Structure formats: structure tokens, C-alpha cells
Amino acid sequence: MAHKDMSIYEHIGELRKRLMIVAAFFLAAMIFGLFLSPVLISYLQNIPEAESFPMNVFKLTDSLKLYMNFSFFIGLILVFPLLLYQLWAFVSPGLMEKERKVTLSYIPIATFLFFTGLAFAYFILFPNVIQFLSNLSERLNLTEQYGVNDYFGFLFQLTIPFGFLFQLPVVIMFLTRLGLVTPAWLRKVRKFAYFVLLVLAGLITPPEVVSHLMVTVPLLLLYEISIAISRFSYKKVLKAEQEKAAQWAREDEERKLK
Numbered sequence: 001m002a003h004k005d006m007s008i009y010e011h012i013g014e015l016r017k018r019l020m021i022v023a024a025f026f027l028a029a030m031i032f033g034l035f036l037s038p039v040l041i042s043y044l045q046n047i048p049e050a051e052s053f054p055m056n057v058f059k060l061t062d063s064l065k066l067y068m069n070f071s072f073f074i075g076l077i078l079v080f081p082l083l084l085y086q087l088w089a090f091v092s093p094g095l096m097e098k099e100r101k102v103t104l105s106y107i108p109i110a111t112f113l114f115f116t117g118l119a120f121a122y123f124i125l126f127p128n129v130i131q132f133l134s135n136l137s138e139r140l141n142l143t144e145q146y147g148v149n150d151y152f153g154f155l156f157q158l159t160i161p162f163g164f165l166f167q168l169p170v171v172i173m174f175l176t177r178l179g180l181v182t183p184a185w186l187r188k189v190r191k192f193a194y195f196v197l198l199v200l201a202g203l204i205t206p207p208e209v210v211s212h213l214m215v216t217v218p219l220l221l222l223y224e225i226s227i228a229i230s231r232f233s234y235k236k237v238l239k240a241e242q243e244k245a246a247q248w249a250r251e252d253e254e255r256k257l258k
Helices: 009-043 062-096 097-139 146-167 168-177 183-188 189-206 209-257
Strands: none
Touching: 009 062, 009 146, 062 097, 062 146, 062 168, 097 146, 097 209, 146 189, 146 209, 168 209, 183 189, 183 209, 189 209
């Protein structure tokens, strides 16, 4: 049933159905995460960035909190592709056949970018930020004593948001195909977009300049890449509109000849 033929109650029912599916799979993924968490925690405790300082628990509930946080984030990462598919399944009845195929192809791209963002933050940003902060502590003759939740909380704070921020090119591509944004508009609001990205970088990183720049620069590059992708998508939109207009003109001419 097309969305335009559905009542508001049917829309709500369809949305509820999609959310229930995501919630059920998220719960299953969290349960799986409970078994995977000890292995992952042990691995992350022995990486080079963590070997140089001991991690402590300062509250009786720290271990449980760490365990549940890992389970939650594992569930979030595993359910992300399904979340995208359910979002597509909810909006697809209101799209044309060609639009459904195009938007469906965004799911593997968005999933790839999500994991690319996680990998970029974990393998590039995280080690360098940790190294910088450790060197700073050493220069100030400070002894590093971290709680496990401080360490892993910082890890999650830096990596998980990057998975979502790397969706920017896909979001821009999607909005361009829908005609909601154009490359010219993205260039026009560039200064405002840069300001928003600077604020986001400040929320992700600790309050010091080097880490802030290490996060800000990739985000600004992502925005510029998004403009280039929007330009490419916009050309396709214009071409499709021209082809549609030419087809209408031919059909109109054929009707006149009849």
C-alpha cells in the first residue's frame, strides 16, 4: 500500500511495526554483546595505547557499568544496517520504483561509511589523542591513574560519533536526490556548517586544541566531499528532469498529431 493511501493511524502502526523490529533485533544483539564483551574488553586492555598505564575501578558498580556499556554499543553497531533497512522500508512505499532502487543502494554505502568512521576514529584519532595526552602528563610530571570507565568512556565518545558523522555524504546525496538541497546552497551555508562541525568536534574531544583539530579537520573534509557528491547527484537530477520533460514533450506532440 502506498503511503498516500494510508491513514494517519496506519502510518503510526507501520512506524510502530518497524520500531518493534529494530528493538527486538537490538535486544538480541545486546544479548550477543554480553558474551562478546569480555573478549573485547580484554583485547582493548592489551593494545599498545592501554599498556602504558593501569586502569582501576573506583566504584563497586564500575565493572557492571563497563560490561553493560560494551553490550549496548555492540548491539548498536550490529543493528545499524537493520535500522537503515527498516527506515528505507518505511519510506519506500511513497517513492517511485527507480527511487526505491536508488535509495536501497544507499544502505550498503551508509553501512560501509559507518564502519569506516569507527575504524578511522579507532586506528588514527584515538591512538594519537591518547599519545598526546600521555606525553602532556609526562611533561607535567603527572602520574596517570585512570578508571576503566574513564578510559573506555573516552574511547566510545571518540569512535561512536564518528560512525554517524561519516553518514554526512550519504545524507547529502539523499537530500540532493530529493531536491531538498543543492550544491550552491551547501556552498552558501558553508560558514554556518563549519561552525556547527566545530561545535560537534568540541563535544567529542577533550577541551584542548590539538585533539579538537584532529577531529575538526576530517569533519570539514567530509563536508567538502559532501558538496562534491551533491554536485554529482544534482547533475543526475537535472538530467533526469530533462529526460522527463523531453518525454512529456514527445507525448504531447504525439497527442497533437492524433
